[in-house]
Amino acid sequence: MNINHSSTPIVRRYLNLRWSINTRLIILFLALSIIPTSIVAYYNLTLARGEITELARENLMELSRSTAHRIGQLLTENQRTSATLAGEPSVVQFLTASEQERQALVPQVQQTLENFSATHPDYGRARVAGCERHRPGLAGRNPGG
Numbered sequence: 001m002n003i004n005h006s007s008t009p010i011v012r013r014y015l016n017l018r019w020s021i022n023t024r025l026i027i028l029f030l031a032l033s034i035i036p037t038s039i040v041a042y043y044n045l046t047l048a049r050g051e052i053t054e055l056a057r058e059n060l061m062e063l064s065r066s067t068a069h070r071i072g073q074l075l076t077e078n079q080r081t082s083a084t085l086a087g088e089p090s091v092v093q094f095l096t097a098s099e100q101e102r103q104a105l106v107p108q109v110q111q112t113l114e115n116f117s118a119t120h121p122d123y124g125r126a127r128v129a130g131c132e133r134h135r136p137g138l139a140g141r142n143p144g145g
Contacts, residue, residue, distance in 0.1 A: 081120070088112055
């Protein structure tokens with residue numbers, strides 16, 4: 001039961017690599033076309049990935065700069081608004097008054113703050129903290145509403 005594989009024509013053909021010239025040329029040309037194409041495709045993929053990464057990084061940096069600039073503008077605007085309100089005579093008088101005098105000045109200061117809110121719609125309704133009892137309809141309202 002000893003089978004000699006070299007005696008069968010198919011096995012002998014593959015072992016001896018006796019392919020026809022057509023088969024050898026086809027394999028050669030496939031190898032010559034696939035290998036360089038694969039190298040170029042890998043190079044292009046790597047290059048494109050790097051460029052896309054750099055483009056995304058630049059876009060994110062620009063977006064972060066823009067956001068930081070807008071936040072800076074908002075903070076500057078709020079600082080100027082606070083300085084403007086702090087310079088109002090009624091507010092200055094309220095802040096420098098004693099506790100008893102403050103209670104009498106609350107309506108005047110509250111009117112100043114309401115006037116400010118009416119002329120600055122970007123800000124919520126301004127009010128004197130802790131004085132909701134003087135203006136019962138004002139407590140619990142949605143700011144800006």
